[in-house]
Structures are given as C-alpha cells and as structure tokens.
Amino acid sequence: MSPKKVGVRPVFGMSLRSLPKTIRQSHAPEALQLRPFGSQWEQIKRYFATSRRRKYDLRYHVLDAILYIVKTGTQWRMLPGKFAEWQTVYYYFRRWREEGRILQVLSITSRAARRRAGQHGEPSALIIDCQSVPSARVGGPSARVGRISSFDAFKKVNGRKRHIAARAQGLLWGLVVHAAGDHETQWALQLLAPIASRLDRVETVFADQAYRGLEETLDREFAWKLQVVESDGENSGFSVDPKRSVARTNLRVVRRVAPARPRAGATGRLQ
Known part of the structure; x- marks a missing residue:
C-alpha cells in the first residue's frame, strides 16, 4: 500500500x-x-x-x-x-x-562490483528462480491490486510470486512480481527481455525443472542456452544446489525489503 x-x-x-x-x-x-x-x-x-x-x-x-x-x-x-x-x-x-533511474543505478553499481572482483562488468550467465509469498487482504483503493494475486496450488500459497534473475555474486539483474498462480514459464520472458536489452554477454541461464520447455524459446528470442539444474534424485528430502542457493539468498533479501502486502498503484513489474 x-x-x-x-x-x-x-x-x-x-x-x-x-x-x-x-x-x-x-x-x-x-x-x-x-x-x-x-x-x-x-x-x-x-x-x-x-x-x-x-x-x-x-x-x-x-x-x-x-x-x-x-x-x-x-x-x-x-x-x-x-x-x-x-x-x-x-x-x-x-x-x-x-x-528508470533506479534501474540504471543498479546496473552501474553491479558492473562496478564485478570489475572490483576482477571480472567483466557484464555476466555471461544468469540464475533465475521465484518464490511464492502470501498477500494480505486489503480494501479500498488497494483492492485493484488483487488482480495480480492468485492461488499457487503447488505451494499452497494465495498471493504473488517474486521472480528474480541473479548471478553467482548475488547481484540482482532483474525482478518481476506476478500472481502466484501463474506458472514460471509464463513470466520468464517478461523477466529476461529487459535484461537482454542491457546485457550483451549472457549465454547461459540456469534454472530448476519448472522452467523446462523454454529451451527453444530462449534460443530463438535471445540466443541463450537454458540449462536445467536437476535435483538429487537419490535423496528424498531437500537438497541444496549451489547455483539456486544464490537465487534463494536474493529472494530472502527481497522478502525483507519488499513486503508481500499489496500496495496501491502496484504493477506487475518492479524496476
């Protein structure tokens, strides 16, 4: 709000x-x-x-x-x-x-951080992931925000998804917020298209199995390779993947500074 x-x-x-x-x-x-x-x-x-x-x-x-x-x-x-x-x-x-000034500042500072680490200013690979979070019910002018809130049947969460693109250093390159009931593949292009217009070196995108099926789309739209990170089939419990853990860390930060409660005038994209 x-x-x-x-x-x-x-x-x-x-x-x-x-x-x-x-x-x-x-x-x-x-x-x-x-x-x-x-x-x-x-x-x-x-x-x-x-x-x-x-x-x-x-x-x-x-x-x-x-x-x-x-x-x-x-x-x-x-x-x-x-x-x-x-x-x-x-x-x-x-x-x-x-x-778009905040987006410009984020891009500049991210490039500077990579150069200080002895790397090229732009990454050659990205990690994408999302997180479903509950949204509080509010009335009045904020009720219209309910249009980007729905039920995630897999996670049993009624709210929205925070969809991010990050890199191994934990630098955030893109963020989109959409209804929790929408599948990851429906918004992956919305997340990656603005990044493709700013970054020229990206070749590979790492993601979990929820993004399977986008291989041809990413290759056609951006000439990027989608590499699906397989989970450890031998262990029935939770298994930590080094690449996805970077995205999860970023999502925890986003959750702290950007509460799930709908805000008046909110849009599906955060810049």
Missing part, C-alpha cells in the same frame, strides 16, 4: 500521531546506513539533477533515506529526522523508479 494511502494505525495502543516527535527526529545509527562513498557517488550522480538548488540535498537527505529503508526495512513514516520528510523521500523514490 502506498504511504499516501495508509491511514494512522495504532502502535502498541497509540497512534503514530501520538508518538513523541523526538522518535522521528532521532538520528539514525551510522552503522545502519548504506551511504554511497565519494567514488560511488561520482559514478551515479549524473543520473540525478544535482545542479539546481533544493531545500534537501538529493544525496544526503533523499538517496541516503532510500538506502536506509532498504537496509532496515523500516516504514516510510518512521524515517529518522536527519533525512527529508518521508513524503518527499517517497515522491523521489516513485519518480526515479518510473523514470
């Missing part, structure tokens, strides 16, 4: 309005922030209009606030006072997301 649509909710018997202002005005612990260092900021600042004078500094008051939410998973309304007002931060977050 969009923060602008959220009403005042009780917290331990009292509303947010009744909380002392000092709670919101307290400074965030420096250890919990992900402030971009000078060299990192130099790489991405060209994607932000920093030349015009503003009440708030886009780096220290807005971008730092977004990174703080990513790190802590806190509510928008509970941003510490050292940042801009939460309405301002959320406005820029929505704007940058819709303009």
Whole structure:
C-alpha cells in the first residue's frame, strides 16, 4: 500500500500521531546506513539533477533515506529526522523508479562490483528462480491490486510470486512480481527481455525443472542456452544446489525489503 494511502494505525495502543516527535527526529545509527562513498557517488550522480538548488540535498537527505529503508526495512513514516520528510523521500523514490533511474543505478553499481572482483562488468550467465509469498487482504483503493494475486496450488500459497534473475555474486539483474498462480514459464520472458536489452554477454541461464520447455524459446528470442539444474534424485528430502542457493539468498533479501502486502498503484513489474 502506498504511504499516501495508509491511514494512522495504532502502535502498541497509540497512534503514530501520538508518538513523541523526538522518535522521528532521532538520528539514525551510522552503522545502519548504506551511504554511497565519494567514488560511488561520482559514478551515479549524473543520473540525478544535482545542479539546481533544493531545500534537501538529493544525496544526503533523499538517496541516503532510500538506502536506509532498504537496509532496515523500516516504514516510510518512521524515517529518522536527519533525512527529508518521508513524503518527499517517497515522491523521489516513485519518480526515479518510473523514470528508470533506479534501474540504471543498479546496473552501474553491479558492473562496478564485478570489475572490483576482477571480472567483466557484464555476466555471461544468469540464475533465475521465484518464490511464492502470501498477500494480505486489503480494501479500498488497494483492492485493484488483487488482480495480480492468485492461488499457487503447488505451494499452497494465495498471493504473488517474486521472480528474480541473479548471478553467482548475488547481484540482482532483474525482478518481476506476478500472481502466484501463474506458472514460471509464463513470466520468464517478461523477466529476461529487459535484461537482454542491457546485457550483451549472457549465454547461459540456469534454472530448476519448472522452467523446462523454454529451451527453444530462449534460443530463438535471445540466443541463450537454458540449462536445467536437476535435483538429487537419490535423496528424498531437500537438497541444496549451489547455483539456486544464490537465487534463494536474493529472494530472502527481497522478502525483507519488499513486503508481500499489496500496495496501491502496484504493477506487475518492479524496476
């Protein structure tokens, strides 16, 4: 649900309005922030209009606030006072997301991380996987979000699926959210097509058996090879696959910073 649509909710018997202002005005612990260092900021600042004078500094008051939410998973309304007002931060977050700026920054930082590790900026292989999560029922304007929520008969989950494409270092290259009842093969192309337009070196995609049958499609659309990772048939229980464990780790992070509750105005694709 969009923060602008959220009403005042009780917290331990009292509303947010009744909380002392000092709670919101307290400074965030420096250890919990992900402030971009000078060299990192130099790489991405060209994607932000920093030349015009503003009440708030886009780096220290807005971008730092977004990174703080990513790190802590806190509510928008509970941003510490050292940042801009939460309405301002959320406005820029929505704007940058819709303009594709966040996607550009993610791509730049991922390439930089690979180069620091002595690798090429672009990966030659990807790992795709998805996770079904329950969605809370909400009324009002958010009810329309139910259109991307359905029942996953295999996982026995009524909600949505988070569909990601990652690499061995844990870097996230793509993310799509869709109804849990939709099969993985229905959305694989929606996930991979934007990545194919940005990456030129990808040759192989690793996936589990749910994606079997897409071999010809990926070869025809992107000239990529789909390699299905077989499970260990000798063990009846859960078996850990090194490649899929990378995707699972990313899905746990996505679950922490992106709750399953539907949000007003949400779309099937997150950028």
